[in-house]
Amino acid sequence: MAPRAKASTETAEPARRSSRISAQPAKVVEAVKETVKKATAPRTKKRSADADEGDGGESAPAVKKVTAPALEPINIGDTLPSYIVKNEKDEDVDVATLAAEKGVILFLVPKADTPGCTQQACGFRDIYPDFASLNFDVYCLSADKPAAQSKWQTKKNLPYPLLSDPQRVLITALGAGEGGKTKRSHFIFEKGGKLVDKKIPVKPVDSPKLALEFVKSLAPSAAEA
Incomplete structure (x- = not known):
């Protein structure tokens, strides 16, 4: 009978361990x-x-x-600074070189291919040969991307380059950038890059005529150049 009691004790041991775990x-x-x-x-x-x-x-x-670094304000008598912009072909252009060989007309538009800007741009297009004969180049400057400028140039047969200044760094230096917008205007630089005239703001229909009148007033010195 003793061996049976021992076996009973051994089989009961695992049950006691299980009871301790479940009692946690x-x-x-x-x-x-x-x-x-x-x-x-x-x-x-x-x-x-x-x-x-x-x-x-x-x-x-x-x-x-x-953010592109700001330029110093450009006033009458100042010269074009060295600053890189893109043209309508997405090529780099240093504005300091624009007036190296000729005088420069730089006209600014708020937005490409809009009614007022198109009137201004086409006005410069129609009398472009007159500026060329007086040894002046014409450039349009805006905050539009080169792709938009190229499309507008083709659409309206604009014979001059269009310059892109998306952050309005040069536009602001010229005094035509305010509140994230571009004021319609134009600026005239003689050969060598010195600013000699500006109109800001200006009406679309008046801008080309006033620019040509001023350039004609410089005709004798321009012819000497």
Whole structure:
């Protein structure tokens, strides 16, 4: 009978261990679950927020806005500064070189291919040969992209280059940029780049005529050049 009692004791032992496990307090189990939940929670949102604050997070690096440096104001007697713009062919043009060989008419429009700007641009187109005969080149300057300028140039058969200044750096230096807009105007530079006349603001129909009148008044010195 003794061996049977020993066997009974050995089989009962696992049941006692199981009872101890199941008797663990419920709050301990919940604590374990909460710890696991926090450890496995996704961290994408936190990294994104940190990156937005500019801490150098790799998942979404902060994007810095690049602003072109400002130019000094250009007044009567000042010369064209060295500043790179794009023409309608998306080529770089240094405005300081525009008046190296001839005088320059630089007329500014608020927006390409709009009624008033088209009237002004076509006015310069129609008397363009007169400016050329007086040893002056004509350029249109606006904040439009080169692609829009090229389309407008083709549409209206504009014979002169169109210059793009999207951040209005040169436009502002000329005194024609205000509140994110371009004031209709024109500026006349003699050979060598010195500003000798400006009209700001000016009406679309008047701009070409007034520019030609002023250039004609310079005819004797222009002919000597």
